[in-house]
Amino acid sequence: MKPASFKYLAPDSLAEALALRAEHGDDAKALAGGQSLIPAMNFRVAQPSLLVDLNKINELRYIRREGNELRIGAMTTQSAVERNDLVAKHQPLLFETVPFVAHPQIRNRGTLGGSLAHADPAAEMPVVALALDAKFKAQSKDGERWIPAKEFFQGFFTVDLQPTEYLTEIAYPDLPARTGWCFMEVARRHGDYAMCGIAALVTLDAKGICEKARLVYLNVGDGPVDASRTAALLTGQAITDEAMRAAADKAAGDEMNPFGSVHASPEYQKHLARVLTRRALKTAHERALTAH
Amino acid sequence: MTDKAQFQFTLNGKEHTGEAEPRLLLVDYLRHEIGLTGSHVGCEHGVCGACTILMDGQAVRSCLMFAVQADGHDVRTVESLGTMDAMHPLQEAFREAHGLQCGFCTPGFLMTLVPYLEEHSNPSEDDIRHAISGNICRCTGYQHIVDAVLLAARKMNA
Numbered sequence: 239m240k241p242a243s244f245k246y247l248a249p250d251s252l253a254e255a256l257a258l259r260a261e262h263g264d265d266a267k268a269l270a271g272g273q274s275l276i277p278a279m280n281f282r283v284a285q286p287s288l289l290v291d292l293n294k295i296n297e298l299r300y301i302r303r304e305g306n307e308l309r310i311g312a313m314t315t316q317s318a319v320e321r322n323d324l325v326a327k328h329q330p331l332l333f334e335t336v337p338f339v340a341h342p343q344i345r346n347r348g349t350l351g352g353s354l355a356h357a358d359p360a361a362e363m364p365v366v367a368l369a370l371d372a373k374f375k376a377q378s379k380d381g382e383r384w385i386p387a388k389e390f391f392q393g394f395f396t397v398d399l400q401p402t403e404y405l406t407e408i409a410y411p412d413l414p415a416r417t418g419w420c421f422m423e424v425a426r427r428h429g430d431y432a433m434c435g436i437a438a439l440v441t442l443d444a445k446g447i448c449e450k451a452r453l454v455y456l457n458v459g460d461g462p463v464d465a466s467r468t469a470a471l472l473t474g475q476a477i478t479d480e481a482m483r484a485a486a487d488k489a490a491g492d493e494m495n496p497f498g499s500v501h502a503s504p505e506y507q508k509h510l511a512r513v514l515t516r517r518a519l520k521t522a523h524e525r526a527l528t529a530h
Numbered sequence: 531m532t533d534k535a536q537f538q539f540t541l542n543g544k545e546h547t548g549e550a551e552p553r554l555l556l557v558d559y560l561r562h563e564i565g566l567t568g569s570h571v572g573c574e575h576g577v578c579g580a581c582t583i584l585m586d587g588q589a590v591r592s593c594l595m596f597a598v599q600a601d602g603h604d605v606r607t608v609e610s611l612g613t614m615d616a617m618h619p620l621q622e623a624f625r626e627a628h629g630l631q632c633g634f635c636t637p638g639f640l641m642t643l644v645p646y647l648e649e650h651s652n653p654s655e656d657d658i659r660h661a662i663s664g665n666i667c668r669c670t671g672y673q674h675i676v677d678a679v680l681l682a683a684r685k686m687n688a
């Protein structure tokens with residue numbers, strides 16, 4: 239058998255799962271979609287002693303509106319997000335990006351919460367969550383707390399979750415008025431982890447000047463990389479070809495540190511970042527002009 | 531050794547009761563314990579698609595699930611598709627359009643495409659290439675697989 243042996247428990251309520259987490263701490267490894275954890279276990283890179291399978295906890299699978307936020311339960315599959323009308327209507331950036339996550343068969347099992355808790359630097363969902371300033375609900379037996387995306391991601395496969403907590407919900411605030419969005423990436427095969435990718439947001443004022451921009455990248459650092467200094471420079475400017483080119487050069491030149499891989503050198507990843515920044519800003523800007 | 535877990539699920543339309551160590555992958559359970567060797571094992575980490583089966587009608591990787599996780603679900607493998615005398619239209623199309631050579635990847639392609647064609651009755655060549663992006667074939671170069679899917683869609687619409 240491939241994985242090392244472990245004890246397996248599949249509680250059917252969140253309360254039971256949190257009680258197990260309180261009792262066993264970090265040993266009580268959550269099994270969500272298993273699409274990252276089980277490959278790691280098959281290679282024996284991961285050898286958890288206790289798996290708490292969250293798949294029977296239906297109360298963690300939902301997508302609903304609350305005020306001006308979209309709330310998504312951690313165990314909602316990536317496919318369910320991809321097919322949901324509320325996501326299409328209220329979170330166009332998320333909706334546009336989910337189909338880039340792995341392959342359809344993986345998205346049928348893989349969960350939104352799993353993808354975010356795993357925090358692979360090459361993953362799409364952390365980038366989108368950071369660009370949208372999403373909030374994360376961490377729950378323990380004794381209560382809950384909300385963590386802003388900026389604090390949730392703490393580097394290479396590391397997030398702000400205590401050994402007594404599971405991630406249970408993600409809240410995505412609506413986009414501001416006159417905001418355009420765009421996600422793009424370059425992967426060797428559709429569905430593979432990308433060599434570089436970007437989520438861009440552009441908010442325009444009534445005169446069409448950039449009020450706020452957001453540029454967040456995947457696979458060019460140890461987590462989602464927020465090129466905030468570049469984005470700040472766009473504020474107060476018209477989004478011209480020249481401005482987009484300058485932003486692309488600055489973001490790629492000053493705000494990222496790609497590691498490179500057998501498929502792409504760091505220089506090539508930066509080249510991709512430059513091209514993608516220009517293209518994504520252009521699309522986000524065009525969409526902002528027609529957004530309400 | 532850990533204790534064995536008991537589970538019950540519907541397998542190709544029939545109730546199935548079984549037990550296994552929790553760490554036994556579903557694909558290994560199907561192949562080694564039950565003898566359903568149609569689902570193939572290529573990579574064991576989700577990349578190749580050879581082990582694709584249907585769970586509750588959705589295509590999933592059976593190498594990225596434990597057998598015990600099938601508990602309470604509806605599992606279908608390639609063995610449920612058709613018989614030698616009465617093949618599924620998708621199987622017929624693969625035969626007619628030469629959608630396979632060695633056939634190792636074929637069960638995974640079929641189980642990926644069955645639910646896909648139910649949802650998309652008239653896919654374009656481009657749509658099909660996207661739909662099969664999670665399945666690797668080392669023989670055909672994919673062109674004949676795409677042809678087979680186009681043919682299957684025509685057959686199923688007729």
Ligand SMILES: Cc1cc2nc3c(=O)[nH]c(=O)nc-3n(C[C@H](O)[C@H](O)[C@H](O)COP(=O)(O)OP(=O)(O)OC[C@H]3O[C@@H](n4cnc5c(N)ncnc54)[C@H](O)[C@@H]3O)c2cc1C
Nearest residue numbers: 268270271272273274275340348349352353355361405576
């Ligand atoms: C072939 C292949 C290609 C892929 N390509 C991509 C890709 O291009 N982009 C991409 O983003 N992903 C990709 N993935 C990964 C996939 O999206 C995973 O589904 C995802 O990263 C993890 O989600 P999961 O639900 O499967 O989590 P699991 O694998 O079950 O868990 C992952 C980790 O998160 C922890 N965890 C899960 N849920 C919680 C929770 N609620 N609270 C606390 N901790 C939790 C687990 O304990 C584990 O450590 C790919 C996977 C495969 C097999």
Ligand code: FES
Nearest residue numbers: 572573574579593
């Ligand atoms: S064996 Fe399951 S995807 Fe390759």
Ligand code: FES
Nearest residue numbers: 631633667668669
């Ligand atoms: S036919 Fe040989 S791998 Fe596809």
